[in-house]
Amino acid sequence: MAMVAIGENGGAAIPPPDHRQTAADGGKTDLVCNSRESPSSSDRPVRVYADGIYDLFHFGHARSLEQAKKSFPNTYLLVGCCNDEVTHKFKGKTVMTESERYESLRHCKWVDEVIPDAPWVINQEFLDTHRIDFVAHDSLPYADTSGAGNDVYEFVKAVGRFKETKRTDGISTSDIIMRIVKDYNQYVMRNLDRGYSRKELNLSYVKEKRLRVNMRLKKLQEKVKEHQEKVGEKIQTVAKTASIHHNMWVENADRWVAGFLEMFEEGCHKMGTAIRDTIQERLRGQQGRDLLGNGNDSDDEEYYYESGDEYYDDDEYYDSDEK
Numbered sequence: 001m002a003m004v005a006i007g008e009n010g011g012a013a014i015p016p017p018d019h020r021q022t023a024a025d026g027g028k029t030d031l032v033c034n035s036r037e038s039p040s041s042s043d044r045p046v047r048v049y050a051d052g053i054y055d056l057f058h059f060g061h062a063r064s065l066e067q068a069k070k071s072f073p074n075t076y077l078l079v080g081c082c083n084d085e086v087t088h089k090f091k092g093k094t095v096m097t098e099s100e101r102y103e104s105l106r107h108c109k110w111v112d113e114v115i116p117d118a119p120w121v122i123n124q125e126f127l128d129t130h131r132i133d134f135v136a137h138d139s140l141p142y143a144d145t146s147g148a149g150n151d152v153y154e155f156v157k158a159v160g161r162f163k164e165t166k167r168t169d170g171i172s173t174s175d176i177i178m179r180i181v182k183d184y185n186q187y188v189m190r191n192l193d194r195g196y197s198r199k200e201l202n203l204s205y206v207k208e209k210r211l212r213v214n215m216r217l218k219k220l221q222e223k224v225k226e227h228q229e230k231v232g233e234k235i236q237t238v239a240k241t242a243s244i245h246h247n248m249w250v251e252n253a254d255r256w257v258a259g260f261l262e263m264f265e266e267g268c269h270k271m272g273t274a275i276r277d278t279i280q281e282r283l284r285g286q287q288g289r290d291l292l293g294n295g296n297d298s299d300d301e302e303y304y305y306e307s308g309d310e311y312y313d314d315d316e317y318y319d320s321d322e323k
Contacts, residue, residue: 046072048163049132051080051118053087055094056176057104060168067165068136069110078130079111080118090120095177121152136163189215 050068054061069077083098094101098116105114119126126132141151156162180187188201189211198208 043074045074045076047076047078047131047133048072048136049078049080049122049127049130049134050136050165051082051122052137053091053094053173054079054081054101054105055087055096056173057096057101057108058171058173058176060171062108062110063168064136064138064165065108065110068163071134071136071163076112077110078113078115078132079105079108080115080122081105082120083117086117086120095173134161134163136165138167139164140167185211185214 048068048071050065052061065077065079069075081098081101084094087094087098096104102114102116105111115130122135135153135156137153141153153162188203191201192198192208192211198205203211
């Protein structure tokens with residue numbers, strides 16, 4: 001909100017304060033001091049004035065007032081706030097009433113005094129009445145009521161009695177209102193669900209019914225989406241479990257096959273040994289009967305079994321593959 005100090009004759013000159021500036025604030029704030037003088041070391045606090053509309057009071061407002069409060073080591077911060085009539089005329093409709101905006105400022109810990117019904121353009125008489133030493137505001141130019149586009153703080157800056165504060169990016173009253181307007185339907189339904197009537201919300205009968213139908217459809221879509229997500233999670237869980245069981249089966253199958261082959265090989269070896277022993281026993285029995293029938297045969301004579309691949313003697317069986 002733009003405020004300016006104007007002399008009774010329309011001039012821009014402001015007499016310098018009756019004290020001298022002392023120590024700076026040690027860099028504790030983001031203030032830019034445009035004054036060539038320093039506040040005095042006297043016990044009287046430096047009286048700093050900040051003004052604005054402060055609609056939907058937010059932390060951006062609080063930070064600017066904090067900077068104004070910390071302009072000097074000993075600061076008495078006065079905050080002026082315009083009433084509804086002046087604000088609606090020069091800036092537009094507010095969300096909060098003037099009394100609500102005044103009360104919001106009173107609960108800000110940086111504010112020492114609230115000046116209600118503050119003028120849109122301050123003059124020298126206003127500064128003298130409230131014994132204001134410095135005016136604090138951001139450096140953006142604000143037009144006065146003349147319509148010429150003049151910066152209302154230009155003359156304060158010229159005499160070195162302007163304390164610049166930094167705006168907080170990403171937050172403003174206009175930004176908050178824009179968020180509400182952007183999601184208008186959701187906030188309307190929110191208040192309808194909380195018991196507000198359509199008349200209180202300035203809604204027609206058709207508009208209310210349309211919003212309720214749309215909100216029900218939206219809730220149904222959300223439920224369907226939630227159900228789909230749950231089903232998807234279950235499918236993934238089953239797939240993971242099946243994958244784990246498959247991997248376990250593959251690992252065990254390799255071990256089982258290896259064990260089976262080992263047992264099969266061992267069984268085949270035992271069976272081959274048994275068959276070989278049986279054949280040797282039968283051959284020895286046949287050999288004994290032949291010896292009894294041929295008493296002249298030598299005990300050391302070898303007996304050949306005409307199989308083409310194998311032969312046997314009295315003491316040992318040989319396999320042709322082992323030669």
